[in-house]
Amino acid sequence: MEPVKLKVSYAPFVRSKDSIESVMYNVALALFPATAMSVYYFGIPALLVTITAIASSVGFEWLTDKIRKKPDSCLDGSAVVTGLLLALNVPSSLPLWMVVVGSFVAIVVTKHLFGGLGFNIFNPALVARVFLLISFPVAMTSWAVPFAVDMQTAASPLGILKTDGMAALSNFSYMDALLGKTGGSLGETSVLALLFGAAWLFYKRYITISIPLSFIASTLAFTGIFYLIDPTTYASPLFHFLTGGLVLGAFFMATDMVTSPLSLRGQLLFGIGCGLLTAVIRLWGGYPEGVSFAILIMNSLVPLLDKWDLDEIKAKKQKSLTTA
Amino acid sequence: MKTFTIGGIHPPESKLTASKAIEKMPVPSEIVVSMSQHLGKPAKPLVKVGEEVKKGQRIGEADGFISAHVHAGTSGKVKSVKSVPHPGGNYSLSVTITTDGEDAWAEGLNTAPIDWKGLSKESIIERIKDAGIVGMGGAGFPSSVKLSPPPDKTIDTIILNGAECEPFLTADHRVMVESAEEVIKGLEIITSLFQGKAKPFIGIEANKPDAIAAMKKAAKGTGIEIVTLETKYPQGAEKQLINAITGRTIEEGQLPFDKGCLVHNIGTAVAIYDAVSCNRPLVERVLTVSGMEISSARNIRAVIGTRFSDIAAFSGGISEKTNQVITGGPMMGRSQFTLEVPITKTTSGILFINNAGLESSRERTCIRCGKCIDACPQGLEPWLLGNEAQFRRLDEAELYGLANCTECGSCTFVCPSKRELVHWIKYAKALVNNRKQRKTA
Amino acid sequence: MISEAFIPAVTSLGSLALILGIIIYFVSKKFYVAEDPMVTIINGILPGVNCGACAYPSCNQFAEELVRTKDTTMTCPVGGADLAAKLGESLGIEMAEPKPVTCAVICQGNSDNARASAEYVGIQDCWAAMQAFAGPKQCRHSCLGLGSCIAWCDFNAMRIENGLIVIDKDLCTGCGACVPACPTGVLVMQQKKAERIFIACNSHDRGADTKRACDAGCTACQKCVKVCPEEAIVIENFVARIIQEKCTACGKCLEVCPSKVNCIVLEKDMVKSTNAS
């Protein structure tokens, strides 16, 4: 028999079809409805922001790979997701060069300076958003009005609440918020579209329910308590659920695998922490919206939460060693 | 339906040969009988070049307590006694026999079945030992040793492992369908060694309804319980099987008999029956020849020592796209570097595959998705073990339960980053071993 | 107006700095560890690479032990005779001279000489490859060419060339850290000599098998054993070995080796003439 050229490798010889690409592109796919909605509401500027963010993220990824002499990872989808999330986190009226700056901060500073995908401590898109928010506060908080013809801007519902109090929200419509017909960043608007995408990720098992659930539940619980105490100064939990970046943050940013804890206990604590911080910032903080800050703060605690679990494993083992 | 409690995965089952009856493969012109077909020390060869041997003649003597006898698979003349490639991936001392085509049994072997119930416990174990029977599922632990647990351990559960959770493999499945009687009798012999204090079970995965039916029928009135198990990998791993059937957990460093359990393979049970009642040593076994690149995938009964190349030819040849040949299943098997290797007592299957993933699967960094943690049936943190191994932090790895890993490969299977997790774990284990040896040396 | 904002900030931060400063002062006082100044001096002399060749985990521990015991037999193989002299000078004792050793590769199975077995795909490390099979070369006693040992060398003296480990003699300090790192055992430490002859083959297979697998393999033909006037060559386990103590480097064996690529090699080491005295 003609000998065949054999290759030797180690078991297992079958592998699942999941790959970084499949995970990332599925997340991108899940974000598609929300992106489409925002383009529908905010028109061409939204589309431009999205395209710029994705293109510049992928570009920076390619560039850093070249500089770091790493194998190309610009097409593995993680840069696409970062770009897309960044776009969904900024207003459609943001100047495009600022979007590029945001991508730089996300990809180069937050991801690659920390060692690249898998080693970053903070969610790249969120760091970029916060960076932009602090650097360009005006541009970052002039939200375009849906279906605006000229470059008309308005404050987001949360912003109105912060500056003008409950009274100014008398004509707030929950239905509009659900569908996304309010002022806000691209992805903060349509809760429905976001939930639709999140459902897809659950179906594909790329995210677990623990983080989003504990995150949202604790936000609602906390804001709910104050709503019950004084409904005239504090908005209802439903309002908090439907406005701002809570849904986007809880389902797509807090669940980022790299920057969230590994164990169930860690994930629950992480989610609860995010929720409490979000509520605190929203109710009393200087910024109207606290989701990004909350997630970033909790990101920094993830190594600690993980260490807790690992130390327990080690301690158990050490104990068994000493008793043996 | 029962199953183990933590982890587990669902690889594609690919049981191409589930409905193919076992075919007997003719004895090839040359067989290579390895002296290392079991766990423990290799057997000592008893024959010299040029010597005539008969089928079933003992040609290798067990060397030490954990070792097993080796027998000639057919009659013929010894061609050489030297180190040749072994399906375990390395080389081993082996006896090559040029067969004479007569396939003549040595005297006193392969007799008509006797009533084993008259035999004493000692003589049953003696017969099993003489027949060179070892665990035929993969590990190859000498059965006579396994059947004589230390007197301070009470065995209350005996499990026959019919899970066959590895993709592709169907050898045990077919044996259960075609030789249900022998399997039951083998299990009865095993159970009799424990004076009826132990309850016998046979665990079978739900994807083999015909085997379950056949076993249920054969087991009627024997007190043997057939347990249907969920189809999930690694259901057939010793620790997981015990957990699924009894709910007990084998902790790190423990052996099954520490928890009163004893697990045997289906093939082993049949071999035990043959040995005890017909005085037939272990010289042939049933195995699955499968994979996408073999012309006709099938289940065969072949003489131990038959070369892979002969088996490939018998099964219609292999396509030139074959780039890997694997012994055992695709999850825990071994990839071969030559087709000259022979089958051994523990070869449960041979797969001829085109592993397209080899070119594209470049390891990347862990993205902390946690899939490996969910998959690990031993409740470990494979990503962490992989990282510690990669940076050779062996003490850390040991603290995180390195020794507890059963090398089932579930973690590597699921990892989206294509991390070679079990390989890293195996690597760390090798380094730990090496370090220990140097310390004691 | 300005002072209103400044005063609290300056005072609060200032007092914080003051308090922390005081704490640091006391902590450093309290936990001050007196160190023998001699240890610092010795530490300055030692190479400071913490290679472990002296059997101490770090240079610092070696220094502490040396200062404590003044044991003249303690040697730092890396520094060699020069360093021993300097150490002795500082401590006012006569340090034993270390015998300079170097690392030899007893395999010449590079991609030209050794025949390849199946291609290996996986973790690029010799130990990892060994878990999968006997190695990517037909000879299973050979250098596997994946360079596990390189990471163990603190002196950057190792590299893989054409599928075989190569040692830079000028950089190798003879610390021996690489020896246990090789799963097939092709790295051995040998005493330096002006002319050092050794058998560069590790194959314990029978002659015919060795020959089939490699052009530079020792087939245990006995030719060199017979020709050696000093009886310095023995065959052990199907491979020749030169007993270094007996070998006078006459070079007769080099001429008789029948292998396609001579499996006996001659290396010239830099040996300091001062050592001889």
Ligand code: SF4
């Ligand atoms: S190979 Fe080991 S670590 Fe990986 S899943 Fe199996 S038992 Fe767990």
Ligand code: SF4
């Ligand atoms: S499955 Fe792979 S990527 Fe995911 S946590 Fe485990 S090692 Fe990391």
